Amino acid sequence: MVHQLFVKRIIVGLTSFFLMMCLFALAAIPIELDARHSIANSRSPEYVVDEEDASFAYRVDNLFIDSHLVGVLELEPVGGGFVVPVGLSDSLEPGHIAVSKAAVQYSDILERQFGPVQAVIDESVILEGELVVYYRPSNGQAFLDMARKGEGVYFASGFANDGRTGALFGDITYELWSQYLLPIALLVFAFPLIQNLRTTRAAVDESLAGERFVLESIGAPRRELIRHSVNYLYKPFLLGVSLAALLIVVLIAGCMSVPLTGFRLHTHLYTDKLALLIGYFALGAGLAFAYLAWPRLQWARPHSHRRRLVGTGSGLALFGLGIVIAAIMRLWYVKIPSNLMVFLMLASVFFVLMGLHSTLAVLCTVMTRVAIRIMGKDLRAGVFFRWVIHHPYDASRTGTFAGSFVSVGVILVAVFATIAGAQVPPPRPPDGIQIVKTSLNCDGDYTACLKGAADRVRSSDPTAAVYVAAYGQGVAQVSAGQVDPAFLSQFIHYGLGPEYGGEVDEISLESRWAWIYTISDQNSDLLSHVQKITFDTAIVALSIIDGENGRAIAQIYRQQASWLTLLTTLSFIYAMVSVWMQFMREAGHHAKEFASIASITGKADMIARTISMRLTLVNIITGILSLSVGIFLAHQFLFPIGGFFPSTFIISVGAIYLMFTLTQGILMYVLVRNEASSWLPGKR
Numbered sequence: 310m311v312h313q314l315f316v317k318r319i320i321v322g323l324t325s326f327f328l329m330m331c332l333f334a335l336a337a338i339p340i341e342l343d344a345r346h347s348i349a350n351s352r353s354p355e356y357v358v359d360e361e362d363a364s365f366a367y368r369v370d371n372l373f374i375d376s377h378l379v380g381v382l383e384l385e386p387v388g389g390g391f392v393v394p395v396g397l398s399d400s401l402e403p404g405h406i407a408v409s410k411a412a413v414q415y416s417d418i419l420e421r422q423f424g425p426v427q428a429v430i431d432e433s434v435i436l437e438g439e440l441v442v443y444y445r446p447s448n449g450q451a452f453l454d455m456a457r458k459g460e461g462v463y464f465a466s467g468f469a470n471d472g473r474t475g476a477l478f479g480d481i482t483y484e485l486w487s488q489y490l491l492p493i494a495l496l497v498f499a500f501p502l503i504q505n506l507r508t509t510r511a512a513v514d515e516s517l518a519g520e521r522f523v524l525e526s527i528g529a530p531r532r533e534l535i536r537h538s539v540n541y542l543y544k545p546f547l548l549g550v551s552l553a554a555l556l557i558v559v560l561i562a563g564c565m566s567v568p569l570t571g572f573r574l575h576t577h578l579y580t581d582k583l584a585l586l587i588g589y590f591a592l593g594a595g596l597a598f599a600y601l602a603w604p605r606l607q608w609a610r611p612h613s614h615r616r617r618l619v620g621t622g623s624g625l626a627l628f629g630l631g632i633v634i635a636a637i638m639r640l641w642y643v644k645i646p647s648n649l650m651v652f653l654m655l656a657s658v659f660f661v662l663m664g665l666h667s668t669l670a671v672l673c674t675v676m677t678r679v680a681i682r683i684m685g686k687d688l689r690a691g692v693f694f695r696w697v698i699h700h701p702y703d704a705s706r707t708g709t710f711a712g713s714f715v716s717v718g719v720i721l722v723a724v725f726a727t728i729a730g731a732q733v734p735p736p737r738p739p740d741g742i743q744i745v746k747t748s749l750n751c752d753g754d755y756t757a758c759l760k761g762a763a764d765r766v767r768s769s770d771p772t773a774a775v776y777v778a779a780y781g782q783g784v785a786q787v788s789a790g791q792v793d794p795a796f797l798s799q800f801i802h803y804g805l806g807p808e809y810g811g812e813v814d815e816i817s818l819e820s821r822w823a824w825i826y827t828i829s830d831q832n833s834d835l836l837s838h839v840q841k842i843t844f845d846t847a848i849v850a851l852s853i854i855d856g857e858n859g860r861a862i863a864q865i866y867r868q869q870a871s872w873l874t875l876l877t878t879l880s881f882i883y884a885m886v887s888v889w890m891q892f893m894r895e896a897g898h899h900a901k902e903f904a905s906i907a908s909i910t911g912k913a914d915m916i917a918r919t920i921s922m923r924l925t926l927v928n929i930i931t932g933i934l935s936l937s938v939g940i941f942l943a944h945q946f947l948f949p950i951g952g953f954f955p956s957t958f959i960i961s962v963g964a965i966y967l968m969f970t971l972t973q974g975i976l977m978y979v980l981v982r983n984e985a986s987s988w989l990p991g992k993r
Contacts, residue, residue, distance in 0.1 A: 317512045317513070317515070317516050317894070318544075318545040319545070320508070320509055320512050320890045320893070320894075321509055321512075321513065321542055321545040321546055321549070321601070322545040322546065322548050322549035322552075323549060323886065323890070324505050324506065324509040324546075324549065324597075324601075324890075325545070325546045325547075325548075325549030325550045325553070325594065325597070325598075326549035326550070326552050326553045327502075327505060327549075327553075327883055327886065328502065328505075328506075328549075328553075328593065328594065328597050329549070329550055329553030329554065329557070329590065329593075329594065330553050330556070330557075331498045331502055331883075332589065332590055332593045332594075333553070333557050333560075333590075334494060334498070334876070334879075335491070335494055335495065335498070336586060336589060337574065338490055338491045338494055339491055340578050340579070340582070341574065341575065341578070342484075342487050342490065342491075344575060344578050345436055345481060345484065345487075346481065348433075348434060348435070348436055349436065349475075349477055349478075349479060349480075349481035350469045350470070350474075350475045350477070351395055351434050351468065351469065351470050351475075352382070352394070352395040352396060352434040352441075352468060352475075353468065353469045353475025353476050353477050353478065354367040354369075354382070354384070354463075354465035354467075354468060354469070354475060354476045355465050355466050355467055355468060355469045355474055355475055355476075356463055356464070356465055356474075356476055357464050357465060357466045358464070359464070360387060360456070360457065360464055362464070362466055363387050363464035363465055363466055364386065364387060364390065364392055364465065364466055364467055365384050365385060365386045365387055365392040365464075365465055366384065366385050366387060366452060366453050366455075366456035366462050366463065366464055366465070367382060367383060367384040367385075367462070367463060367464075367465050367476070368382075368383045368384075368452075368461060368462045368463070368848065369381065369382055369383075369476055369477075369478035370383070370478075370851065371478075371858070372422070372442070372851050372853065373853045373854075373857035373858045373860075373861045374415050374418055374419075374440070374853070374857070375415070375857075376857060376860040376861045376864050377440055377861055377864075378440065378479070378480060378483075378861045378862070378865060379412065379415075379419075379440040379441070379442055380439070380440065380441045380442070380478040380479025380480065380482075381441075381442045381444060381478070381851075382394070382441070382442070382443050382444070382478055383444045383445070383446060383452070383462075383848070383849070384401075384443070384444075384445060384465075385445060385446055385449040385452045385453055386400070386449075387453065387464070394407065394430075394443045394468075395434050395468045395470075396430040396431040396433065396434040396435070396443075397428050397430060397431070397443070398428075399428070400445075401427055401428075401443060401444075401445040402427060402445065403445055403446065403447050403449055404423075404424040404425075404445065404446070404447035405424050405425050405426070405427040405444075405445060406419060406420075406423045406424055406425070406426055406427065406442050406443060406444045406445075407426070407427055407428040407429065407430050407442070407443040408426055408429060408430065408440075408441070408442050408443075409429070409430045409432075409435045409439060409440060409441040409442075410429055410430075410432055410435070411435075411438050411439060411440050412440040412441065412442060413426075413429065415440070418836075418837075418840070419442060421837060421840040421841060422840050422849070422851065422852065423442065423444045423849060424444070424447065430443065436479070436480055436481065437572070437573065439479055439480050440479075441479055444849070446847065446848075446849065448847055451752070451847035452847050452848070454752075454847070455752055455847050455848070458752070460750075460752050460821055461750055461821065461848065462847075462848070463476070480865065483862065483865050483866070483869070484869065487869075490872065490873070490876075493873065493876065494876050497876055497877050497880035498876075498880050498883070500713075500880075500884065501880055501883040501884035501886075501887055502883070504884065504887045504888075505883065505886070505887040505890070506597060506600060506601070508887050508890050508891045508894075509601060509890065510600065510601050511891075511894070512890070512894055513538065513541070513542065513601055513602075514605055515894065516541065517537065517538060517541060517604075520537055521534055521537070521604055524537065531604065534604035535602055535603065535604060537604075538601075538602040538603070538604055539602050542598065542601055542602050543598075546594075546598055546601070550594055554590075560574055561574055561576055561579045562576055563575075563576055567875070568875065572872075620667070621667045621670065621671065622667075623664075623667070624663065624664040624665075624666060624667020624668060625664060625667055625668060625671065626664070627660045627661075627663045627664035627667075628660065628661055628663075628664025628665060628667065628668045629664070630660045630664075631656075631657045631658070631659070631660030631661035631662075631663075631664065632657075632661065632941075634653055634656060634657040634660065635657045635661075635941070635942055635945040636945060637653075638650065638653055638654065638657070638945060639944075639945040657942070658942065661938060661942065662713050665709050665713060665935065665938065666702065666705060666706070666709040669705035669708055669709055669931050669934060669935070670701035670702045670704070670705045671701070672705075672931075672934060673697055673701045673704050673705050673927065673930075673931065674697070674698060674701045676930070677697045677698055678698070697923070697927060704927045704931070705927070705931045706888070707888055707892070707928045707931065707932070707969075707970070707973070708927075708928060708930070708931025708932045708934065708935045709931070709935065713935075735856040735859040735860065736856075737856060738800075738855070738856075739796070741830050742792075742796065742828065742829075742830055743828070743829050743830070743831075743835040743836070743854075744800075744826060744827070744828050744835075744854070744855035744856075745826070745827045745828075745835050745836050745839045745852050745853070745854060745855065746824060746825075746826055746852070746853055746854075746855040746858075747762075747766070747824065747825040747826075747827070747839060747850050747851070747852040748822075748824055748850060748851050748852075749762055749822070749823045749824065749825060749844070749846065749850050750821055750822065750846060750847075750848035750850070751818065751821045751822075751823065751846060752821060752846065752847055752848075755818035755819070755820065755821055755823075756816075756817050756818045758818070758845075758846065759777055759779075759816065759818045759823045761845065762825060762844050762845075762846070762850070763775055763777050763787045763825055764787075765842055765843075765844065766787075766825055766827055766839065766842060767787055767788045769838065769839075769842055770790075770827070770829065770831075770835075770838060771788070771790065772790050772791045772792075772829065772831055773788070773790045773792070773827050773828060773829040773831075773835070774786075774788060774789050774790040774792040774797055774827070774828040774829070775787040775788045775790070775825065775826070775827055775828075776801070776805065776825070776826040776828070777816055777823060777824070777825055777826075778805055778808075778809040778816075778823065778824045778825075778826065779809065779816055779818055779819075779820070779822065779823045779824070780808075780809055780810075780822070781809075781810060782809070782810060782813070782816050782817075782818070782819065783809055783810035783811050783812060783813040783816065784801055784805045784806065784809050784810065784811070784812050784813065785812070785813050785814060785815050785816045786812070790828070790829070791830070792828050792829065792830050793830065797828065800828070805826065809824075825850075826855065827839055836852060836853075836854055839852045840852050874961070878961050878962065878965070881962055881965060882965055885965060885966065885969045888969070889969055889972070889973065892973055892976075893976065896973075896976055896977055896980050897980060897984075899920070899977070899980075900977070900980035900981045900983070900984040901984055903916055903917075903920060903981055903984075903985070904981070904984035904985045904987075904988040905988055907981060907982075907984075907985035907988075908985045908986075908988040913981065913982055913985035913986065914982065916981060916985070917977075917978045917979075917981035917982045917985070918978060920977055920978070920981055921974040921975070921977045921978035921981075922974070924973060924974050924977050925970055925971065925973070925974035928970040928973065928974075929967070929970055932963075932966050932967075932970065936959065936962070936963060936966075939959070940959065
């Protein structure tokens, strides 16, 4: 009895701990995201139409170095004045750059690309670890002329500072998805939080049932029952809150990074809102404590045999309907409108989740009866099979929880990764082959500009192959150099062709954008060589190793997807802890049922092992079936879109589920053994 009371107090402490961590996550997400957006806006130019209202002309671009994104801001003062970019103490000299602290390590590459480094940008306007470059063109007048013509250069009245109207550049441009992070966190935390509070309240009611009955019998007012509940709850509840507060302080102080993300929280954001946060935590913890402490009177208690929300037949029908909708979406994906596609996806997941418990319960019963028939013996009265046959919903409950979270989590993780474009990074060229991609922004005579730039590259290295490309116009060879013709043919056919179009004899450039591909099989550093070439353009031509843009963007999205994986994985752990709490309450009753048999027969070890194996086996089977449902839904919804599959998330959830299943089996074994050893005739 003392052991059970101790376990239930642990349940209260764990509940308060998880509650505080959920509240902190829901508070930290908007605080951090708003801060990142404000920082990025503070350095962003504020667009204006007329030159008379402008203080400088600007252009934003991206460069990619070593699979990292580099945000580039090019700016030139209007009317011979000067402009001091945010984060600097002085204006830039023509042809000079300022770089962020994280970009200093790439100074040699950036100086070859743009010009000398004049200053380091203050960290207050840079996101953590972000690579940013400010550049003032060496030919400022030509840059201003392009702004007047609307040739990809624009006018700005200044910097947006704390506003929301700036022309964003850098890492923030790939974080527009983050507006959905808070609703997703609410979605994945709501269900386990509600389940946890309900389970804990049931444990409290069970622990205090005897005392409350006595108090009610003598006519004690409700406040006496509340006082009795408070005395029972406040110590473990405060202990859980204190542990959560300690962990929150460690995270806020930056002593450790957020798990799985490598991201550190910004201390000043929370100290500035300390009073508001304390009030927020106090309100949330107070409401939860009041819910747990509020007594449920004997005459107000619901009947123990409540009707299920969804019957077995209805559950099977809903599950089948969800599977059919998912299959239809896979078969007629192209013909279904996008707005209807989202509705069908949500409907399919909803129907599957509503019917999953009934389906697993029926499968438990069917599989048990099939096993009995295969064995050829009537084992329905046996310890191993009897409980599963008569309690299929209880047997499949743990697996249902797992399947529900896997179904929702797989969709969240995979949909985000697919929409965001987190595909497999492009492959690197064979050993010994170097490919440099140069982006060209022409002005004036586009065709002559492209031809002149390509001729400069060809004349600088006659051994290299040179190709020019433009979207919708194809790919044209300028020089084959001394590169293997078979590789060039393969590269054009499989690499450039799908992106730009087929190979043509010559490109008559119809817009200002074009790309030059330089291919070499020599041992020299091709990127450094191309970056030293001076192109006669107002906008500096940016050269990168081919494929670095795809690898950098994929890396960005993989890092950002880790946030979603973190939230869904933590919510799954939280849900499994709630299930484990409920199991601990019920395991004692199950152990007492078999204690007399185990004690009288003297086979306590065998019976305990049998019950433990039964529980573990049923949970593993239902868990595998639930995981299969989630994988099936992801396969139906996502492979037609992009082929991304959240294998890391599936493996993590499977490992966590297996751990909880094994701990449940071990706990049941220990309880049956202990109850059998202490059982006496007439003991209940």
